[in-house]
Amino acid sequence: MKITVDEPKCVAAGQCVLIAPEVFDQRDEDGMVVLLTEAPDADQHEAVREAALACPAAAIHVADS
Amino acid sequence: MNRIAVVGAAAGGLATAEALRRRGYQGVLTLVGDEAELPYDRPPLSKQILAGEWEPDRLALRGRADIDALDLDLRLGVGASGLDAAARTLLLADGTSLPYEALVVATGVRARCLPGAEGVGGVHTLRTLTDALALKTGLRMGQRLVIVGAGFLGAEVAAVARRLGADVTLLEAGPVPLAQAVGEETGRILAQVHREHGVRLHTDAKVATVLSADGEVTGVALADGRVLPADVVLVAIGSLPNTEWLADSGLALGDGLVCDQYSAAAPEVYGVGDVACWHNPLFDTAMRVEHRTNAGEQALAVAHNLLNPDARRPFAPVPYFWSDQYGAKIQAYGYLRDHDEARVLRSDLTERQFLVAYRRGDRLTGVLAMGQTPRALRAWRGLIASGATWDTALTDMAVTDPAAV
Structure with a gap:
């Protein structure tokens, strides 16, 4: 799995952090998404896909590698 | 299936x-x-x-x-x-x-329409891409934009239009914008933000009719007799x-x-x-x-x-919304309507910071903020999701984020 985020689209809702806190974080200053790892372990894949679905800005893209 | x-x-x-x-x-x-x-x-x-x-x-x-x-x-x-x-x-x-x-x-x-304004050139609603592109063509330097309805949509358009150099008048039917959605205290803070950015905000402004000549809008007439000249009108009175x-x-x-x-x-x-x-x-x-x-x-x-018809789960989310105005982001968690109290815990507009907590009965039901850290907002959200009481929430947040309460 490879994750990419379209940062200018991010709206700082933090949905990704609520769903997959080991993969996503938010910057303190403006809440923008911070990708902690582009290629998370397999046990995180389900949560990452949920986060991509729930993102209110469609800013998370997940590709299978 | x-x-x-x-x-x-x-x-x-x-x-x-x-x-x-x-x-x-x-x-x-x-x-x-x-x-x-x-x-x-x-x-x-x-x-x-x-x-x-x-x-x-x-x-x-x-x-x-x-x-x-x-x-x-x-x-x-x-x-x-x-x-x-x-x-x-x-x-x-x-x-x-x-x-x-x-x-x-x-x-x-x-979008709800304003009776009598349908089909008048220069009068817009904003819901679809087509709507947005049509409105955009009218938002130029010096154009006079009158926005009917000072909800979040009207407010966001006001902010963008000011940045584009339009002359903006925002009309609110009640005494305070957004009072029903987020409470009077918050509404007054947001009203002040608009005024500081050069928006003419008229409250208690009831629209009588949209004026036009040759099928093009020329202004908005209020019930009290005032006439606001307009090149473009946005009707943002809900949906x-x-x-x-x-x-x-x-x-x-x-x-x-x-x-x-x-x-x-x-x-x-x-x-x-x-x-x-x-x-x-x-x-x-x-x-x-x-x-x-x-x-x-x-x-x-x-x-x-x-x-999973045999393992259905109730849908019990903490609602969340955001609104971007004048380069700042307003964020809210919870159910803000029907509150018994909206307490302003922080308000420093020069620092673009505010924080309002909402109580219904003895429970914390919502929070609305600008300029707070994601960590603090997630802590507030967690308290709302857990059904925390108002007293517990304020005590907890005083420990987590001493400046907040």
Whole structure:
């Protein structure tokens, strides 16, 4: 799995952090998404896909590698 | 289950379709939408699109390849016109009738119009991409824009229009903008922000009529006799759920499609997004939420409930919305309406910071903020989600974030 985020689209809702806190974080200053790892372990894949679905800005893209 | 129809192809409908596939549904999946475009996102319409920062193709919620991978029976540019619930048949505006085993209603809302202003050149509403592009052409340096309705949509457009150099007048029918949605205290703070940015905000301003000459708008006349000259008018006075096509379906309609705590309107019929009025057990109240995040969350919940009829879960989210105005982001968690108290815990507009907590009975039910850290906001959200009492919440937050209380 490879994750990419379209940062200018991010709206700082933090949905990704609520769903997959080991993969996503938010910057303190403006809440923008911070990708902690582009290629998370397999046990995180389900949560990452949920986060991509729930993102209110469609800013998370997940590709299978 | 082998035949699911999702009506409405915006954020909620598309997310439902995606979530159904993600959860292993392999049957026929019809997605119907009355707009011709591939599913696109609406929040940027009043922000980046209006400001000219984004081209419309950036609004696409998913690329063509991702849509194709869902293997949809995709029907765009044709709305639903009726429903025979007993026969489980969906009727489309082009005369097609489609049998279904399960139905998801995600038809959203449309902008309310101002009676008498329809068809007048230069008078706009803002809900679709077409609307946004039409309004954008009128927002130029020095143009006089009058916005009827000082809700979040009107406020966002005011902020963009000021940045583009337009002369902006914002009309609010009540004494304080947004009072019903977020309380008078917060409304007064937001009103001050607009005034500081050169917006003329008129409160208690009831519109009598839109004035025009040769079919083009020239101004807005108020009930008290004042006339506000205008080159462009935006009508932003709320929205109406798109449920007319369900009028003869036997489904319960009120403020939208009436759903239970599982987001179900009837056996194998569910509502998703702006159109759905469901019972949120977390706040023990019926709510219809026009927030972008809710469309996604409800889609995930409905997909689960549809595919797991014996293990359904109540849909009990903490609603969340954001609004971008003058380069700052307003964020809110919870159910802000019907509160007993809205306490301003922090207010420093020069630092672009404020924080308001909402109480209903003895419970913390919401928080609205600008300029607070994500960590602090998530802590507030956690307290709302856990049903924390007001006293507990304020004590907890005083420990976590001493400046907040």
